[in-house]
Amino acid sequence: MSDEAHVTPTLTDVPEGPAELYLVQPRFVDPLEREEGRIIGPTHAHTFVGMRRLDNLQSCIEIVLRDDVPGDLIETGVWRGGACIFMRGVLAVHGIADRRVYLADSYEGLPPPYAQRWPADRDDTFHLDPFFVAPQAEVEDNFRRYGLLDSQVVFLKDWFHDTLPMAPVERLAVLRLDGDVYGSTMEALTSLYPKVSPGGFCIVDDYALPGCRQAVDDYRARQGVREPLLEIDWTGRYWRKGAAG
DSSP states (O other): TTTTTHHHHHHHHOSOGGGGGGSSOOOOOOOOHHHHHHOBSSSSSSSOOHHHHHHHHHHHHHHHHHHHOOEEEEEEETTTTTHHHHHHHHHHHTTTTTTOOOEEEEOOOOOOOOTTTOOOHHHHHHHGGGHHHHHHHHHHHHHTTOOOOOOTTEEEEEHHHGGGGSOOSSOEEEEOOOOOOHHHHHHHHHHHGGGGGEEEEEEEEEETSSSHHHHHHHHHHHHHHHSSOEEEEESSSEOOTTTTO
C-alpha cells in the first residue's frame, strides 16, 4: 500500500538506545529479529508482530478486497492496537467505508488460567505480567495518532467467553487470533471461525506457543478443517477458508 511507510515504523520500531528502554537484556537489534517480530519488550512500539506478519495481514486484506469476500475484520487480543491500526489503515488506503475492524480484548491483560475447562493452560503465567496490559483508552489514543479512530473501529471489551459468543459480527473476511493461550484461542475459534466467509482468512499469531498451537490443532481436527496451515514466520500461521471449510 502506498502509505505503508507512514504507518509501520512507529508500529514496529524498537529503541536501540539506553538499556532502560528494554524489558529484555540490552543488545543490538538484529534486523531479522525485528522483521520476524522476535523482540519482546519494546516500550513505545504499538505492535511487536514484525514486518512479515504485517505483510501477511496486508496481503490477506487486499486479497479479500480484490475477490469481494464479504465480512469485517477482527483481532482477538490486541495489546496496544498496532495490528488493528494497520488493518484500519489498509481499509483507508483502499477507500473502504463499509467494513469494520473489531478489537476484542479485556484491556486488562490475559485471563488467569481456567484449568477446569482448559487443562492446557494450567501452568500459564501470562496473566501475571503487567506488560500485556493496555487499557482501551491507550489503544484509542494510538488510533488517534494515525487519524484512524472512527465509526469503523469497534471495541469489544471483556473476556472472550463473555464478548465473543454475542459479538455483533455477522460475517468476517479476516479473523486474526492473538490470544496466546489455549482457552483464549479456542474461545475465539469456536465463536468466530463459523462466521468467516468462504475465501476469508484465519491468521494465527502465536502458533509457537504450546497452548495456542494445541488449540488451533484441536479445533481444526474436530471441525474437519482441511485447508493447509501455511507458515508466515517462526510463529505466524494462516489458512484461507474454502467453500466447504
